[in-house]
Amino acid sequence: MIPICRLDDLPEGESVRIDTTPPIAVFNADGELYAIDDTCTHQDASLSEGWLEGCLVECPLHAASFDLRTGQPTCLPARRAVRTHHVTVDDGVVHVHVAAQEGTAA
Numbered sequence: 001m002i003p004i005c006r007l008d009d010l011p012e013g014e015s016v017r018i019d020t021t022p023p024i025a026v027f028n029a030d031g032e033l034y035a036i037d038d039t040c041t042h043q044d045a046s047l048s049e050g051w052l053e054g055c056l057v058e059c060p061l062h063a064a065s066f067d068l069r070t071g072q073p074t075c076l077p078a079r080r081a082v083r084t085h086h087v088t089v090d091d092g093v094v095h096v097h098v099a100a101q102e103g104t105a106a
Contacts, residue, residue, distance in 0.1 A: 013028065014052075029068055033094060035086070041082055042077045063075075
């Protein structure tokens with residue numbers, strides 16, 4: 001579990017990037033918090049720098065779009081999903097529970 005920021009410091013429609021390996025982006029989409037791996041699966045671009053609309057984030061490089069709830073791409077050129085992570089808020093602090101890498105034990 002990684003503490004990210006105070007909930008008050010992540011307003012609706014905004015995101016924050018966590019410099020983990022790989023980097024993770026946390027989004028406040030209409031009051032719901034989501035965390036995904038920050039790197040687009042099409043090319044090396046930061047999704048936290050993309051455009052947020054509802055539960056979708058659009059990559060700033062080639063406009064691939066991902067569903068924050070599932071990590072699934074919603075249009076080309078991306079074909080592979082990004083990994084999603086569980087987010088909780090405890091005493092006003094946002095935490096990310098990092099999901100296991102594919103092919104590793106949880």
